[in-house]
Amino acid sequence: MNLQQLRYLNEIVRRDLNISEAAGALYTSQPGIxxxxxxxxxxxGIEIFVRNGKRIAALTEPGKAxxxxxxxxxxxxxxxxxxxxxxxxxxxxxxxxxxxxTQARYALPPVVKQFIKRYPKVxxxxxxxxxxxxxxxxxxxxxxxxxxxxSLLLYEGLVTLPCYEWHHCVVVPPKHPLLSEKRLTLAxxxxxxxxxxxxxxSGRGKIDDAFAHAGIEPNVALTAIDADxxxxxxxxxxxxxxxxxxxxxxxxxxxxxxxxxxHLFKPxxxxxxIRKNEYLRGYTYDxxxxxxxxxxxxxxxKAMHLHN
Numbered sequence: 001m002n003l004q005q006l007r008y009l010n011e012i013v014r015r016d017l018n019i020s021e022a023a024g025a026l027y028t029s030q031p032g033i034x035x036x037x038x039x040x041x042x043x044x045g046i047e048i049f050v051r052n053g054k055r056i057a058a059l060t061e062p063g064k065a066x067x068x069x070x071x072x073x074x075x076x077x078x079x080x081x082x083x084x085x086x087x088x089x090x091x092x093x094x095x096x097x098x099x100x101x102t103q104a105r106y107a108l109p110p111v112v113k114q115f116i117k118r119y120p121k122v123x124x125x126x127x128x129x130x131x132x133x134x135x136x137x138x139x140x141x142x143x144x145x146x147x148x149x150x151s152l153l154l155y156e157g158l159v160t161l162p163c164y165e166w167h168h169c170v171v172v173p174p175k176h177p178l179l180s181e182k183r184l185t186l187a188x189x190x191x192x193x194x195x196x197x198x199x200x201x202s203g204r205g206k207i208d209d210a211f212a213h214a215g216i217e218p219n220v221a222l223t224a225i226d227a228d229x230x231x232x233x234x235x236x237x238x239x240x241x242x243x244x245x246x247x248x249x250x251x252x253x254x255x256x257x258x259x260x261x262x263h264l265f266k267p268x269x270x271x272x273x274i275r276k277n278e279y280l281r282g283y284t285y286d287x288x289x290x291x292x293x294x295x296x297x298x299x300x301x302k303a304m305h306l307h308n
Contacts (some may be wrong), residue, residue: 001046003074004036005040006038006070006073006124007074008037009037010021010050010067010071010195011025012033012056013059014140014220014302017049017056017057017058019022019033019034019242021054024127024262026143028287030208035246037049039116044282046066047062048062048064048065048067049061049063059132067288074141075275075277075278076277078279084253090119091119091121091122091283092119092122092123093122093123093280093283094122094123094124095124095145095283095287096125096142096143096145097127097144097145097146097147098127098134098138098143098146098147099131099146100128100129100130100131100147100201101128101226101228102226102227102244103147103148103228104144105228105247106127106247106249106296107228107246108147109136111290111291112124113292115283115286118283118286119283127143127227130225131151131152132151134146134147134152134153135151135154135158135273136276138273138275139155139157139158140179140180140198141275144274144280145161145210145272145288146272146273146274147270147271147272149166149201149203149268149269149270150200150201150204150205152271152273155273158275158276159274159276159304160272161271161274161288161299161304162271163292164269164270165250165268165270166203166244166245166246166267166270167245167260167262167265168244168245168261168262168264168268168269168270169238169242169244169262170189170241170260171183171240171243171248171253172257173255173256174256174257176257178240179257181259181281184261184264185261186211186291187197187216188204189242190216190218190219191219192219192236192240193222193239193240194219194223194240195209195220195221195222195230195239195241195242196220196221196224197225197227197230197233198224198225200225201226202225203244203265203268206265206266206267206268210264210265212214222238225258227244227247227248228247230243231266232249235256242265245258266299272295277304280300285297288300
């Protein structure tokens with residue numbers, strides 16, 4: 001048994017049991033992977049995969065247990081490398097962030113600027129996706145830190161920490177009739193076509209819950225995955241926008257007007273997630289604290305120990 005065999009096993013599962021894709025991702029051959037998996041099965045005395053002819057159809061029950069152990073071993077192997085790098089090259093390395101468009105576009109820029117100034121030798125990468133993709137990237141080791149508002153709490157393999165709370169706002173073109181309302185209501189809002197986030201993004205569930213609780217059916221004319229698209233179509237007069245308050249910047253959004261909506265929709269919490277049992281480099285702790293000052297190294301380490 002060796003680490004390479006465990007990497008092959010993990011990659012096959014990550015690629016939905018497609019050996020060809022796993023081989024391509026690991027820059028090796030399909031027959032080579034198949035041979036190593038067979039050798040692993042022979043050594044362990046069990047079948048890891050259910051096969052239909054030469055095709056892999058599923059993991060066997062013992063195969064599922066083997067996969068869990070393999071992933072822990074691979075994680076600890078990576079942790080050993082991180083420890084070595086931490087003491088040899090304390091101020092260099094890489095940090096991959098997986099996040100949504102709203103966080104990447106509006107929340108992260110000042111943090112990234114400070115981080116790069118502090119750690120110019122660290123290669124920083126931003127992976128954008130929906131909350132599910134973001135969580136899976138961290139679970140699979142493709143990213144180090146996930147930042148999102150939705151979904152992160154649903155994954156047992158992640159340690160999830162609250163960063164900050166935010167509200168939605170309503171955006172409209174200048175001279176829109178809603179601007180004359182002293183206090184916006186859901187009923188008044190529902191009289192206009194609504195442009196807002198897709199179901200998986202930026203607190204959309206809180207918007208839907210508010211209308212449902214009020215017994216009002218909103219006319220959601222258009223959905224998008226990021227605030228910039230929402231604002232573009234509001235500017236075109238296609239409807240009123242509901243978006244994250246931090247995504248409205250008066251100096252840049254001069255052709256729009258913001259209406260407070262904190263009283264209409266429940267607040268949302270943006271969260272940060274890391275893999276359980278992950279060894280974090282010192283600069284990763286610093287990045288987390290730059291993004292959420294209350295998440296000091298001590299707080300993060302205690303949270304990780306609680307989830308061990």
